[in-house]
Each structure stands twice: as structure tokens, then as C-alpha cells.
Amino acid sequence: MAKDKFPYSFKVTAASVVNKDQTVVVAPDEAGLKAIAEAFDLEAARGLKAEFTLKPYRKAGLRVVGPVTATIAQVCVVSLEPFESSLKLDVDRTFEAHSGKPGKIRDLNEDGEIEVDLESLDPPDVIVDGVLDLGAVICEELALSLDPFPRKPGVAFEGGVADADDEVAEKKPSPFAALQALKDGKET
Structure with a gap:
């Protein structure tokens, strides 16, 4: 998915939030839910709702x-059965109207490398042309929270990796058993 292309959009003008907090409730309609x-x-996605301050x-x-x-x-990767789960994501992100001088990449050291301080907060994202897309924020947070290999609760993969000839696989000694045999042979 391209950075500027999200399945759902809900734009607000950054200048509308001046001196006080503003509450915005974002709830995609059926077409938005289907696109997401x-x-x-x-x-399916149902009941998607964001209550942003x-x-x-x-x-x-x-x-x-x-x-x-x-x-x-989602569809379980083990049983291939659909299952539902509830999500609750806590969003806390900052946005700035610009990211520094035009044409300059932020946070480069004298060697031209990006330095990452794992103890500091993430740098603010950028507000483009004075407009913040809360739909994009929702989509990004959702994408980051989804398990790429979803499993239905209580379902476990049993059997391990299947070989072409299961009987041969069962007779093959464990590498640890071979090491134990070498150890036992040296001690006697």
C-alpha cells in the first residue's frame, strides 16, 4: 500500500485546533469498512470507531x-476457519506542520546516517498542506496491530513439518541422540 493511498480517509484541518482540545469521533460507513x-x-471489519482528542x-x-x-x-492459518476478535488500540501520536528545511532529511549525523535513540519518543509525523488524515492514522494503527498469521483461539498446529515419507522421518535418530551415544561411548 502506498504511503499516500489508504483505504479510508477522514480529513481535518489542523488550523481548526488552536487553543483548546477538540474531540472527534471517526466511524467509517459500510463502504469504508469494506475497503479497510x-x-x-x-x-470483515465491524464496529470500527475512533474517539480521538x-x-x-x-x-x-x-x-x-x-x-x-x-x-x-480473520481466517485462521491453521484451521482455515473464520473467527472474530476484538481490538482496542490506544493511539498517542504527534504531528507537525513541517519536518525541517525543505529538501533536508531530519536526524542525520555528520556521516549522513540516521541516529536512532531507543529511549526517546518517536519524532512527529508531518501534516501535509495543513490537513491531517485521521483515516490514515486509523489504517496505520490497524495495520501495525494485525497478526500476519492469525490463529483462532484454542487452535494449535499439530504434527510439525511433514516429510515425503513419514515412516523414514520417524526412524531417523535425533541429532541429540547421536551426540548422547557418542558421549556414552567415550565414558565407558
């Missing part, structure tokens, strides 16, 4: 805080 489900290989951040930025809840239906 298709984009993320879900059987938009807070002023620095001079022209925004902080987006609040929960995203949904019920999603």
Missing part, C-alpha cells in the same frame, strides 16, 4: 490521543 477489510485481507502541539502541530476499537473477522 479488503486492504488488510480481513473477512486533538490537542494543540507546539506552534502548528497536533497531538492525536484516544482509543480505536473494532471487531475484525
Whole structure:
């Protein structure tokens, strides 16, 4: 999925949040839910709702805080049965109107490398043309939270890797058994 191409969009003007917090509830309609489900290989997405509080951040930025809840239906990679699960994601992200001087990449050291401090907060994302797409925020958070190999609760993969000839696989000694035999042979 391209960075600027999300299956759902809900845009707000950053300038509308000036000196006080603003609450925004985002709930995609049926077409939006269907587009999100298709984009993320879900059987279905239902009850998707975000209750964001938009807070002023620095001079022209925004902080987006609040929960995203949904019920999603996926297909189990083990049993191939569809199953539903509930999601509750806590969003806390910051956005700035610009990311530094035009044409300059942020956070490069003198060697031209990006330095990452694992103890610091993530740098703010960018508000493009004064507009923040809360639909894109929801889609990004959802994409990051989905298990790429979903399993229905209680289902486990049994049997391990199947060989072409299961009887030969059963008779093959464990490499650890061979090591134990060498050890036992040296001690006697």
C-alpha cells in the first residue's frame, strides 16, 4: 500500500485546533469498512470507531490521543476457519506542520546516517498542506496491530513439518541422540 493511498480517509484541518482540545469521533460507513477489510485481507471489519482528542502541539502541530476499537473477522492459518476478535488500540501520536528545511532529511549525523535513540519518543509525523488524515492514522494503527498469521483461539498446529515419507522421518535418530551415544561411548 502506498504511503499516500489508504483505504479510508477522514480529513481535518489542523488550523481548526488552536487553543483548546477538540474531540472527534471517526466511524467509517459500510463502504469504508469494506475497503479497510479488503486492504488488510480481513473477512470483515465491524464496529470500527475512533474517539480521538486533538490537542494543540507546539506552534502548528497536533497531538492525536484516544482509543480505536473494532471487531475484525480473520481466517485462521491453521484451521482455515473464520473467527472474530476484538481490538482496542490506544493511539498517542504527534504531528507537525513541517519536518525541517525543505529538501533536508531530519536526524542525520555528520556521516549522513540516521541516529536512532531507543529511549526517546518517536519524532512527529508531518501534516501535509495543513490537513491531517485521521483515516490514515486509523489504517496505520490497524495495520501495525494485525497478526500476519492469525490463529483462532484454542487452535494449535499439530504434527510439525511433514516429510515425503513419514515412516523414514520417524526412524531417523535425533541429532541429540547421536551426540548422547557418542558421549556414552567415550565414558565407558
